[in-house]
Amino acid sequence: MNPTKPSSHRVTVLIIFFLILSLAGCDAFVRKFTRKRKTENITPVEMVLAPEEYKPPVISKEDAYRQYFLYWKSWHDELIDSLGRNSSQKKQLSCVDEEIKNLQEVRRLLNETKQKKLDVYLAKLKDLREQIKQDIYGINLARHRSGAENLRRGIMRDFSYQKVKNDLI
Numbered sequence: 001m002n003p004t005k006p007s008s009h010r011v012t013v014l015i016i017f018f019l020i021l022s023l024a025g026c027d028a029f030v031r032k033f034t035r036k037r038k039t040e041n042i043t044p045v046e047m048v049l050a051p052e053e054y055k056p057p058v059i060s061k062e063d064a065y066r067q068y069f070l071y072w073k074s075w076h077d078e079l080i081d082s083l084g085r086n087s088s089q090k091k092q093l094s095c096v097d098e099e100i101k102n103l104q105e106v107r108r109l110l111n112e113t114k115q116k117k118l119d120v121y122l123a124k125l126k127d128l129r130e131q132i133k134q135d136i137y138g139i140n141l142a143r144h145r146s147g148a149e150n151l152r153r154g155i156m157r158d159f160s161y162q163k164v165k166n167d168l169i
Helices: 008-033 061-084 089-108 112-134 141-159
Strands: none
Touching: 061 089, 061 141, 089 112, 089 141, 112 141
């Protein structure tokens, strides 16, 4: 028997020994890292959801007018800005749509004579929207901007709160 070469019997015994050791160690390893179950029996609490209706705050017609007029002014300024810096046509059209929506809310708060006067500006604004929509390549942006500035001046002059506070319904 050669001392440098282990016998096949020794190799088999060593392999069996390592297998037994590793199998025994795996079970302890698994038990060590598995989550323990809670011993307490906690009954789950059922959530009861009761729908609650939230009513919007009631605001006066003066505050509503100022609010919608401010929204219109902000959107109109955004339109003029977007026409000046050559923004996308989609942005310009969305600004005009929001303006129209807010001016229609303003119109709803006015008496009939002021409504007719505002209808003229609404028609001009809708016309401006169509011109922007048809100007796909943005060739007439300067003209659209000039028209928007004229509309702004006219609406600010005729429909500022100080001018229409007695015409609110």
